[in-house]
Every structure is written in structure tokens, then in C-alpha cells.
Amino acid sequence: MTRNNDDKSSRRTFLKATAATGTVAGVGGVAINNVTGQERQEYRFGGEVAGWMGRAPSQIEGQTNPTIQLQAGQEYAITWENTDGRPHNVAILDNEGNAVESTEIISEQGATQTLEFTAREGMAEYVCEVHPASMRGDIRFEGQTTTAGEEEAERFMPRGAGIGVQQVASGLTSPVALRAPPNDDRQFILDQVGQIYVHGPDGLQDEPFLDIRDRLVDVGGREGSNFDERGLLGIAFHPDFQNNGRFFLRYSVPLTEPPFVSSVDWSGVEDLQEYDHVEVLGEFQASDDLSTGDPESETRLLEMPSPQFNHNAGDVAFGPDGYLYVPTGDGGDADDTGLGHVEDWYDANEGGNGQDVTQNLMGGVLRIDVNSEQENLPYGIPDDNPFAEGGAFSDYEGLPEYFAWGFRNPWKASFNDGELYAASNGQNLFEQVDIVQQGGNHAWNVKEATHCFSTENPNEPPEECPSGTPDSVRGGEPFIDPIIEYPHTYQGRGVGVSVIGGHIYSNDAISGVTGKYVFGDYSRTGADPAGRIFAATRPGEADGTTTEGGETTTGDGGGDSDELWSLEELQIAGAPNGQINMFILAFGQDSQGRIYVLGNDMGVPVGDTGKVYRIVPAGEGEEVERPRMETTTTTTMAKGETTTEGGGMTTTEDGGETTTTSN
Numbered sequence: 001m002t003r004n005n006d007d008k009s010s011r012r013t014f015l016k017a018t019a020a021t022g023t024v025a026g027v028g029g030v031a032i033n034n035v036t037g038q039e040r041q042e043y044r045f046g047g048e049v050a051g052w053m054g055r056a057p058s059q060i061e062g063q064t065n066p067t068i069q070l071q072a073g074q075e076y077a078i079t080w081e082n083t084d085g086r087p088h089n090v091a092i093l094d095n096e097g098n099a100v101e102s103t104e105i106i107s108e109q110g111a112t113q114t115l116e117f118t119a120r121e122g123m124a125e126y127v128c129e130v131h132p133a134s135m136r137g138d139i140r141f142e143g144q145t146t147t148a149g150e151e152e153a154e155r156f157m158p159r160g161a162g163i164g165v166q167q168v169a170s171g172l173t174s175p176v177a178l179r180a181p182p183n184d185d186r187q188f189i190l191d192q193v194g195q196i197y198v199h200g201p202d203g204l205q206d207e208p209f210l211d212i213r214d215r216l217v218d219v220g221g222r223e224g225s226n227f228d229e230r231g232l233l234g235i236a237f238h239p240d241f242q243n244n245g246r247f248f249l250r251y252s253v254p255l256t257e258p259p260f261v262s263s264v265d266w267s268g269v270e271d272l273q274e275y276d277h278v279e280v281l282g283e284f285q286a287s288d289d290l291s292t293g294d295p296e297s298e299t300r301l302l303e304m305p306s307p308q309f310n311h312n313a314g315d316v317a318f319g320p321d322g323y324l325y326v327p328t329g330d331g332g333d334a335d336d337t338g339l340g341h342v343e344d345w346y347d348a349n350e351g352g353n354g355q356d357v358t359q360n361l362m363g364g365v366l367r368i369d370v371n372s373e374q375e376n377l378p379y380g381i382p383d384d385n386p387f388a389e390g391g392a393f394s395d396y397e398g399l400p401e402y403f404a405w406g407f408r409n410p411w412k413a414s415f416n417d418g419e420l421y422a423a424s425n426g427q428n429l430f431e432q433v434d435i436v437q438q439g440g441n442h443a444w445n446v447k448e449a450t451h452c453f454s455t456e457n458p459n460e461p462p463e464e465c466p467s468g469t470p471d472s473v474r475g476g477e478p479f480i481d482p483i484i485e486y487p488h489t490y491q492g493r494g495v496g497v498s499v500i501g502g503h504i505y506s507n508d509a510i511s512g513v514t515g516k517y518v519f520g521d522y523s524r525t526g527a528d529p530a531g532r533i534f535a536a537t538r539p540g541e542a543d544g545t546t547t548e549g550g551e552t553t554t555g556d557g558g559g560d561s562d563e564l565w566s567l568e569e570l571q572i573a574g575a576p577n578g579q580i581n582m583f584i585l586a587f588g589q590d591s592q593g594r595i596y597v598l599g600n601d602m603g604v605p606v607g608d609t610g611k612v613y614r615i616v617p618a619g620e621g622e623e624v625e626r627p628r629m630e631t632t633t634t635t636t637m638a639k640g641e642t643t644t645e646g647g648g649m650t651t652t653e654d655g656g657e658t659t660t661t662s663n
Contacts, residue, residue, distance in 0.1 A: 040075035040116065043068050048084035049131050049573050049618035050162040050512050064512050064568065065137040065159040068126065070119035072141060078115045078126065085109030086619060088135065092117065093125045105130060134162020134573035134618050156490035160535055160568025161512030164621015165580065165597065165613035169197070169204045172610030174231070175598040177315070178588025181237040181247075181290075187590050189598070189612060192231035192605045193219050194251075196293065199612070210284065210293035217252045217277050220605045222309060227604050229332075230277055233314025238370070239322060245286035247293065248301070248324065248370070250314045252277045260303035263377065263399055264360055272305060274339060279304040279312055281326060283370065301370065301378050302401075304361055307340020308332025311409040311425075315501075320418050323367050323382055325403065325436075327410035327422055330354050330363035334427060335455040336408065336445040345473045346446050346466070349455040354406050354444035355469075357387070357398040363444065364405035365413075365422065365436050386439040393439060396474045406442035406479070407434075412501030412586060423501030423519060426488075428458040431499035433484035433519065433536070440480040441469065449485035450564075483565050484517070484536050496521030496532055500584050505535075506593030510617050513570070515541065518595050518615070520584045522603070529601050529626070531584030533572070533615075536565040573618035581626045582611065 043060065046053035054060030060068070070076060078090055090113065091102035101117045121141065128135035136159055169175070174192035178199075181188070186200040194213030198205045212232065219231040230252035238246035255275055258266040266272060285297035306312060311329030319325055331340045336352025340362075344355035354363035372380030383390040387398030410422040413436070420436040430449035434442050447453050452465035468478040486495050502519030516535040524530045571578035583603035588596040594614055601609035 040077050042077040042079055045078070045080040046083040047080040047088045047090070047128065047135065048082075049086055049134055050510070051134050051160070051571065051618075052080070052126070052128075052137055053083070053512070063158070064161040065135070065571070067138040067140055067154075067158055070123065070139055070141050072119055072121050074119050076117055076119055078117075079112060080114075081112045082106055082109055084619065087130050088128045089113070089130065090115050091127055091129050092123050092139070093127060094122045095124045099129065102129065131162070131573060131618075133575055133578035134571040136571065136578065154491060155493065155569075156486060156495045157534065157567045157569045159578070160570050161510070162571045162573040162578075162618035163510060163513065163533070164573050164616045164618050165624060166616050166620070166622055167611060168199055168596070168614050169612040170610070171608050172197070172600070172612070173608060174585060174600055174605035175610045175612055176231070176233055176586050177235055178586065178590075178596050178598060178612060179235050179237065180588075180590045181241045182239055182591075183242055184237075184290075184591060187588065187596070188235060188237075189588075190232050190235055191610065192228075192233065192585075194232050196232070196235065209291075210295060212249075212251065212295055215251075215253055217254055219252075226606050229310040229312050231605060233312060234316040236316040236318055236324060239318055241286075242290070245288070245290055246370075247284055247286060248316055249280075249282050249284060250316050250326070251280055251282070252306070252312065253280055254278070255305065258305075260305060261300050261378065262302050262304065262361060263401060264304075266305060269305075271339060275305045275307045276309045276332075277306050279306050279314075279328075281316065299378060301368070302326065302366075304328065305340075306331065308338070313407075313410050315410070315413045317413055317415055317420075319367075319415055319420065321382075322369075322371070324370050324379075325413065325420060326366040326368065326401075327407065327413050328362050328364055328366060329409040330407065330444065331360075335458060336363070337455055345469060348462075348465070349445055349453065351455060352445045354408060355441070355446065357402050357405050361399060361401055363407050365403045365407065365410065365420070366401040367403035368401055384438075391439070393474050398474075403438060404436045404440045404442060404480075406440070406444050406446075408444045408448075410434075410501075411499070414501065414503045414589070416504040416506070421501065421504075421517060423499045424482075425498050427453075428488070429461070430485050430487055431496060431521070432482035433499065433501065433517070434480065434482045437480050439477070441477050443479040443481070447479060447481075450481050483538075484519075484567065485564060486567065494524045496524055497526040498522040500531075500586060502587035503589040503595055505595055505615075506589075507595075509594070510615070513615075517565070518570070519587060520597065522585070523583050529582045529599075529603065531580050531582055531597075531599055533570045533580060533584070533597060535568050535570055537568075538565055539563040572621070572624055574621040575624040575626075577626070579624075580613070581624055582609075588612075 044056040051064040054063040054066045060066040087105050087107040089103045089105045091099040094100050103115050123139050126137050172191050176192045177190040178187050186198050189197045194216045195208040196210045198209045217230050220226045220228050232251045234250035236248045260266050281302035283299045285294050311332040313327040313329040317325050330336045330353045336354050337350040341351045341353050342356050342359045369380035374380050381388050381400040385391050386393040387400050407424050409425040411425050413422040422436050423433045426448050432449040452462040454462050500520045505513045505518050508514050516537050518535050520533045582599040584599045586598040596614050598612050
């Protein structure tokens with residue numbers, strides 16, 4: 001960054017102690033210059049490594065790094081208090097990153113500093129020059145235009161709180177899950193290629209807790225591409241794991257002949273020999289001291305032939321009711337059509353498994369009882385499952401394992417206070433997160449997030465579509481809309497390509513994040529290691545926090561409101577660009593409520609660039625560098641639409657835009 005000194009005479013900086021009589025007095029967001037008596041709009045912040053915390057006017061109160069609105073030629077003041085006692089200043093940058101207004105650096109906790117300036121076109125951001133990655137907000141002018149006369153593109157999500165990251169594991173291939181057993185201070189990390197590693201108080205153990213590589217499909221071995229969604233994908237520990245040592249895995253095995261363990265009769269399915277693999281839910285036993293898992297102890301509980309290599313979902317989690325929840329993808333390919341996709345009730349679209357609940361277990365969330373058995377099945381069916389004898393839809397045809405349906409590819413799911421959050425990958429235009437409802441229809445492939453979907457033209461949402469099933473289908477059930485959605489692109493800028501489900505941050509170490517749903521996206525463009533970390537706030541829980549990019553409302557599923565949750569993009573304080581700079585594959589959570597982010601530099605299950613970071617307060621993290629790519633793949637394991645590029649890649653970002661060039 002270089003400083004522009006052409007306009008030094010217009011730069012007026014005022015420094016005052018918190019209790020001192022200041023040069024600027026502010027009431028209700030309006031500053032009064034005590035010398036000239038002239039009014040000027042004042043923005044007030046708390047300043048700390050985590051970000052600029054908005055205080056006034058009311059439009060920015062409670063927001064982190066909010067966008068401020070200016071009018072060219074008007075007088076303004078930015079007043080901020082140093083709330084963490086670390087070195088900070090405030091500077092205004094132009095479109096080229098030059099500081100056109102700035103203050104001196106102060107590090108006294110409680111000290112207050114004011115910058116007065118005249119707004120002029122070209123001012124683009126306000127930052128702390130010491131911590132620009134996390135303390136950075138946008139400036140917008142009313143009627144702001146580009147040189148082409150078009151309205152300047154805004155970020156879909158505002159920059160949110162700054163966080164730090166600490167690496168806890170490296171040298172993995174493709175880490176896709178991290179789970180902590182109940183009442184255990186260890187974290188178990190799944191590598192997609194078939195191994196489970198333990199991270200404990202003494203760090204990452206050298207030897208795997210379990211290795212089942214010999215029973216998986218050849219992960220990364222697909223002809224013509226190393227992109228692969230199959231492998232070891234999910235783990236859940238029995239609620240009484242400390243006493244019984246039982247744990248459960250989701251993984252992919254080569255295609256075999258029927259019968260398959262489930263309530264589905266696969267014997268008459270056409271083209272079954274052309275399916276790609278079998279998805280397995282297996283139960284395993286740990287050693288008496290819980291230090292290792294026994295690969296020979298497996299009991300297969302559920303087997304699902306998968307027609308395509310992608311959309312396998314793969315997560316598994318115990319709910320507070322003690323039952324095991326199993327999200328499933330729609331079978332793969334695109335549109336919920338093609339090999340292995342059945343017809344449903346919606347004639348306007350082809351497909352699909354998302355809306356069918358009678359012919360297979362794809363495109364839904366299943367719920368089973370692993371503590372009991374029933375005739376011909378090694379698991380029990382909860383009495384209140386929708387299609388069980390005592391369920392809400394017991395008068396209608398449906399497979400008894402179903403808890404909810406209407407999902408495309410629910411990649412990662414987690415419980416919090418009895419609510420099951422499932423992040424479901426969209427196709428061409430939108431990503432979504434749902435709170436899964438018992439007996440709920442979450443609308444795929446009639447809708448993509450809150451928008452109508454067309455299998456004939458996936459890039460153009462139809463203006464109209466049903467809001468639920470017709471009365472002839474289970475009496476007419478309403479669709480459940482998501483709590484979170486975001487587009488792949490917004491005003492020409494990439495937002496993300498594949499949502500990665502996360503967790504409610506239940507630790508209090510990062511005050512600006514506590515209570516929020518922390519999740520992310522695999523990569524902003526899909527072509528570069530530019531995963532994003534997001535935070536979502538339930539409506540009504542953070543006044544003044546709004547999502548830039550337009551207002552959208554949803555139907556049921558929001559819990560306390562029919563509004564979508566507000567979104568922000570968390571900033572990595574230890575990275576020069578504020579980003580994690582890797583492909584994000586998963587998030588995890590330990591017994592203390594701390595959140596972890598998992599990923600690698602390649603985006604595919606090859607090599608040894610897999611890493612796991614713990615999210616920590618902004619001032620406690622380590623530096624994060626941008627990796628240099630040898631090869632990369634444009635889309636995530638959760639998407640299944642691939643383009644591979646080679647020969648070396650160099651990726652740079654400028655103002656949120658990414659440019660990728662071959663070397």
C-alpha cells in the first residue's frame with residue numbers, strides 16, 4: 001500500500017482521551033465542530049482487531065465493518081474508541097488502495113480518535129492500516145457509478161467480524177469431517193481417502209484411529225479426473241460412547257449385487273448394474289480404552305446403491321432424541337434427472353428423487369433407532385417417523401426411514417438446541433441452509449432455495465411454481481423454505497459455488513461471533529483456493545444487522561421469523577486478504593463449542609495439503625499465506641460439475657475480484 005500525499009492540507013486529524021473535552025462533540029450521529037460550529041455527519045465505532053464495531057448512527061449500530069454512505073462534497077467525521085489496547089488507526093483508501101486520509105496509530109485502550117474529512121468521489125474503503133484484513137469496511141456514495149455509467153457492484157455480504165485461525169493438523173489429503181465424542185476432549189478427523197485421526201491435548205496422533213482404505217472405492221481414481229465425492233464422508237459417536245465404544249461411519253464401497261440392507265426392494269430396479277457405487281452406514285466398535293477402532297467389528301446398518309459418483313451427502317449425527325439422522329443426496333448428476341432418478345408428481349420438471357418418498361431413500365434426511373432392531377432390519381424405526389404407523393403421514397405410502405425430504409445434496413449437518421441445520425448444495429444459481437422439519441418437504445427439485453427451478457432451463461428460474469404438493473400428494477404439504485440463501489454471483493461478483501455446512505458458535509471467546517451460525521463456501525469462484533467463512537444471525541437477535549444485496553423473505557423454517565437470516569463474511573486477521581486461502585471442505589466443532597475449518601490447497605482428494613484450523617479471536621491467530629497451485633478443479637466435491645486445469649495457477653484478488661492465470 002502506498003500513501004497519496006497530494007492532499008495533505010485537507011487532512012484534519014484530532015486525537016483526544018476518552019474523558020477529555022474534545023474538538024468534536026456528537027449527538028445522534030451529527031458532529032459539531034467546536035471551532036467552526038459547522039455540522040457534519042459522524043460515524044462512531046469501537047475499534048479492535050476483530051473489526052470496526054458500529055455504534056452510531058442507528059443504521060450501523062451492532063454491525064461489524066458496516067458499509068458507510070457518503071455524499072460527495074459533504075463534511076464527515078469518523079470517531080472511534082480503541083477497545084482492545086492494540087495499535088490501530090483509521091485511514092480512508094481510494095479505489096487503488098492509496099490512503100487519502102489517515103490518522104496516527106494509537107495503542108492506548110480507551111483512547112478516542114476522530115478523523116474529519118470532506119467526502120469526494122474515489123473514496124472506496126475505511127481501514128486500520130495495522131490490521132487491514134479484519135478492520136475494513138466499504139464506502140458507498142449515493143448514485144455512485146462506474147466509468148461505464150452503471151451502478152457500482154456491491155458485495156452481497158458485508159464484511160463481518162475479524163477472527164484468527166490456529167493450525168491443529170496438516171499433511172492430510174482431504175479432511176472432510178471433525179467430530180468430538182460426548183464428554184471427550186479429543187477431536188476425530190476424517191480423511192476422505194479412508195483414515196480417521198485423533199487430535200488431542202498433545203496434538204495429532206501419528207497413527208490413525210481407524211483405517212478402512214481397503215474397503216473403499218478408489219477415491220480420486222475416476223477416469224479423466226481426480227475429482228471425487230466418494231470416500232469416507234461422515235462419523236457419529238453413540239451418545240454413550242464413553243461406556244459402549246460404538247461409533248458410526250458413512251462411506252462408499254464398490255458396486256455389489258442386491259440385496260442391500262434397507263427397507264427398499266432393489267431386486268427389480270432397472271439398470272442397477274450401471275450404478276456407480278454403494279453408500280454404506282456402518283457401525284464399528286472402539287477398543288476398551290477407546291484409543292483405536294476395530295475395522296473387523298463392523299455391522300452394516302444401511303446400504304444405498306448410488307447411481308452417480310456425486311451428491312452422496314455423507315454426514316451422520318445423533319439428535320437429542322437419541323436417534324441417528326442420516327442426510328442423503330438426490331443420486332447425483334444434474335437437475336435430479338438421469339440414471340437412478342425416478343419420476344415424481346411435478347410434471348413441469350423431469351425427475352426426481354427429491355420429491356419421491358416411495359422408491360428409494362435419496363434426497364432426504366433419514367432417522368433410525370440404532371438401539372433396536374425390527375424384522376429384516378438391523379435398526380428400528382422411531383414411532384413418530386412420518387411414514388411409521390404412528391407418524392403424521394401414516395395414511396400415505398412412504399418409506400419408514402424418512403424424516404424429511406426435498407433435498408439436493410445436504411453436505412454437512414449439525415444439531416443445536418434440538419434444531420438440525422443442513423446445508424444443501426444448489427445447482428446453477430443459489431445455495432441454501434435449512435432447519436430440517438419433521439415431515440417437511442424442502443422443495444427440491446421444484447425449487448432451488450426460495451426460487452422456482454426448471455430442469456429445462458436451470459439458469460432462468462420460472463416466475464411461478466407450486467408452494468407445496470397438490471392435495472392428491474399426501475394431502476397437500478407446504479414447502480419449507482431455507483433460513484439462509486445466497487447467489488453464486490451478485491452484480492458480476494462471485495459469492496460462492498458450494499455451501500459448506502457449519503455449526504452454531506457456542507463458545508464465548510469471540511464475542512462478535514457467539515451465537516451465530518458459522519459456515520462457509522468451498523471457493524468464491526470454484527477455480528481457486530478461495531474458500532469463504534460466513535456467519536448468519538437469526539432475525540431479531542442482532543438489531544441493525546442486514547444483508548446487502550436486496551431483501552428476500554421466505555416461508556416456514558426460519559423459526560422466529562419468516563425473514564432470511566442476515567449474513568456477513570468473517571475476515572481472517574492473519575491473512576493479507578482476509579481469507580482462509582484454501583478450498584473449504586468442512587467445518588467441525590469440539591466439546592467446548594469451538595469451531596474448526598477443514599480444507600486443502602487442491603480442492604480434490606489428492607496430495608498432502610489437507611489442513612485443519614481452529615477458529616480463535618482475531619488477536620490470537622497465526623499468519624495465513626496464499627498457496628501456489630499446481631493443478632486445481634473448478635468445483636467442489638459437493639457440486640459434481642468439474643473442469644480441471646493444469647500447468648500451474650497463480651491467483652490474485654483485487655477488491656474482491658479474482659483473476660486466475662496459467663503459468
